[in-house]
Amino acid sequence: MRELRIDGERLWRSLMELARIGATPKGGVKRLTLTDTDREARDLFARWAREAGLEVRVDAIGNMFARRAGRDPSLSPIAMGSHLDSQPSGGKFDGAYGVMAGLEVLRTLNDAGIETRAPLEVVSWTNEEGSRFTPVMMGSGVFAGVFPLGHVLEQMDVGGATVGDALRAIGYHGAAPAQRLGAYFEAHIEQGPVLEDAKTTIGVVQGALGQRWFDCVITGQDAHAGPTPMELRKDALIGASRVVLEVNRIALAFPDYARGTVGSMQVKPNSRNVVPGEVRMSVEFRNQKDETLSAMVAALRESLKAIETECRVAIELTEVTYFPPCRFDPSMVGAVRDAAAALGYTRRDIVSGAGHDAVYVARVAPTAMIFVPCEGGISHNEIENATPQDLAAGCNVLLHAALSRAA
Numbered sequence: 001m002r003e004l005r006i007d008g009e010r011l012w013r014s015l016m017e018l019a020r021i022g023a024t025p026k027g028g029v030k031r032l033t034l035t036d037t038d039r040e041a042r043d044l045f046a047r048w049a050r051e052a053g054l055e056v057r058v059d060a061i062g063n064m065f066a067r068r069a070g071r072d073p074s075l076s077p078i079a080m081g082s083h084l085d086s087q088p089s090g091g092k093f094d095g096a097y098g099v100m101a102g103l104e105v106l107r108t109l110n111d112a113g114i115e116t117r118a119p120l121e122v123v124s125w126t127n128e129e130g131s132r133f134t135p136v137m138m139g140s141g142v143f144a145g146v147f148p149l150g151h152v153l154e155q156m157d158v159g160g161a162t163v164g165d166a167l168r169a170i171g172y173h174g175a176a177p178a179q180r181l182g183a184y185f186e187a188h189i190e191q192g193p194v195l196e197d198a199k200t201t202i203g204v205v206q207g208a209l210g211q212r213w214f215d216c217v218i219t220g221q222d223a224h225a226g227p228t229p230m231e232l233r234k235d236a237l238i239g240a241s242r243v244v245l246e247v248n249r250i251a252l253a254f255p256d257y258a259r260g261t262v263g264s265m266q267v268k269p270n271s272r273n274v275v276p277g278e279v280r281m282s283v284e285f286r287n288q289k290d291e292t293l294s295a296m297v298a299a300l301r302e303s304l305k306a307i308e309t310e311c312r313v314a315i316e317l318t319e320v321t322y323f324p325p326c327r328f329d330p331s332m333v334g335a336v337r338d339a340a341a342a343l344g345y346t347r348r349d350i351v352s353g354a355g356h357d358a359v360y361v362a363r364v365a366p367t368a369m370i371f372v373p374c375e376g377g378i379s380h381n382e383i384e385n386a387t388p389q390d391l392a393a394g395c396n397v398l399l400h401a402a403l404s405r406a407a
Contacts, residue, residue: 001407002342004112006399008392011104015391018044018084018100019092028382029092033085033127033138034062034166041084042172045099045124052107054122058174060149062126062167063139065176068106070119070406076182078116078406079365080105080398081123083139083357087131091384093189093374093391099124101187101395105402116406118182125357126172132157133166140357143178144364181365183332183405186358187398188369189386193377194350201393202340203350203371204333208359209257209286210293210325216243220313222269222277233275237267239313240279246303247283250296257351258296259286283317288351290325326359332368332405339400345393368401370394 021044022029022037031037042064046056049066057065067077082098102122109116125143130136133155141147153164167173190196195203220236244262251260265281283300287293304315340347350371352359358369372394375385 001114001403004108004114004399006104006108006392006395007111008388008395010107011100011392011395012388014048014100014104015092015096018096022086024089024382026382027092028384029086029090030088031084031086031090032088032132033129034132034163034170034172036170038085039170039172042124042170045084045103048103049122052103052110054106057176058172059143059176059178060174061139061142061152062172062174063143064124064172065179066103066122068109068120070116072117073119075118076180077119077121078402079121079123079181079184080186080402081121081125081184081357082186082188083125083128085127085129085131087129087380089382090129091379091381093384093386094191094379095128095188097189097386097391098187101391101398104395105399108399116403118406120402120406128357133163137355137357137360138163140360144360146360146363181361184358184361184365184367185332185336185398185401186356186367186369187394188356188371189374189379189384190350190371190377191354191374191379195348195371195373196375196377198348199346200348201345201372201390202347202397204337204340204347205328205369205371206333206349206351207288207325207327208352208355209259209288210290211284211286211321211323211355212293212297212319213321214283215318215320216281216283217316218243218279218281218313219316220275220277220311223275225273225275228275234277234312235275236279236313237276239307239311239315240265240281242307242311243281243283243304243315246300246307250299251285254287254292254296256288256292257286257353258292259353260284260296286353288325293325323355323359326362328358328362328368329366332366335401335404336368336370336397339397339404342400343393343396345397370397370401
């Protein structure tokens with residue numbers, strides 16, 4: 001069984017055929033969750049799964065489970081998967097690779113006539129991206145008990161349609177009962193430049209960074225840009241600029257994969273000859289350790305006091321989202337590392353800077369992730385790209401890691 005390998009060409013063909021659904025001019029995809037293109041992608045996955053002899057079930061939030069029976073039906077399934085929805089200008093590998101890799105693993109086992117003791121499943125989670133409906137990672141969040149089903153079904157998009165409406169409209173408001181997973185593996189493109197820069201094929205993912213998101217409002221005073229002397233201004237944009245630099249300084253100063261970002265900003269009144277009186281902006285910090293994440297936030301709050309005094313502004317910092325750091329199950333991480341080593345692939349430990357369905361699933365089942373490089377580290381972009389060789393390598397690691405738990 002150690003010589004078993006997936007069919008890399010079949011995996012690539014499946015990814016390319018799936019990418020035709022919602023295809024965009026630059027080679028990406030637009031498959032917003034619970035739209036017609038999402039339905040088409042789900043239908044294609046379901047058809048391929050049934051052709052492979054898998055039993056397809058759909059739960060009340062639209063998560064899809066495609067099961068290959070094992071010798072012992074009393075065992076919880078060993079699952080593999082990701083998501084089929086995309087960003088508005090997304091790439092063809094983000095999420096889709098994890099679902100197609102899981103399917104390819106089961107096709108390979110069929111070809112080899114291998115029966116496992118535990119059942120094996122491929123999962124396609126609903127609305128990982130959160131582009132049409134919030135919250136993000138919706139399907140896995142409901143599965144893990146993070147979000148109440150009733151609350152999520154009532155969430156609306158900008159047009160007023162609810163999640164429940166949209167599920168019914170595409171025919172994926174299922175009734176499959178909740179189940180337990182014996183373990184969960186998720187293969188994914190890295191969505192960052194680390195593996196490519198290190199010329200490494202497999203990322204052995206240790207976990208995911210914790211995240212704390214804030215809304216920040218800097219209040220000064222609108223004033224005429226001509227008559228108001230520099231030393232008498234209460235310029236909210238100057239204060240905001242100082243905050244941006246401070247967020248960056250803090251992220252560079254702290255260890256444990258620290259990240260700091262200001263990703264959005266609105267300036268009022270946004271007129272060329274008026275000193276800005278208000279700025280609203282986002283602030284986020286990420287870190288592998290919760291205590292370091294808290295220290296980063298404390299450092300920012302302390303710095304804001306000086307900025308208020310020196311810039312003659314008032315600053316309000318309100319926390320809006322908190323994702324605790326996630327550590328994947330050591331035995332599962334070990335299974336990924338051992339599989340990569342046995343297959344002879346270059347590998348390194350890595351931490352995910354992004355959120356994934358695996359982060360929520362890890363709350364209810366032993367979980368691990370497998371990363372492969374993506375070109376330039378670019379993702380959430382139509383030009384997102386990965387090589388057939390790297391995708392096949394990640395799928396081979398997935399195959400042997402899953403077999404180590406299911407055999």
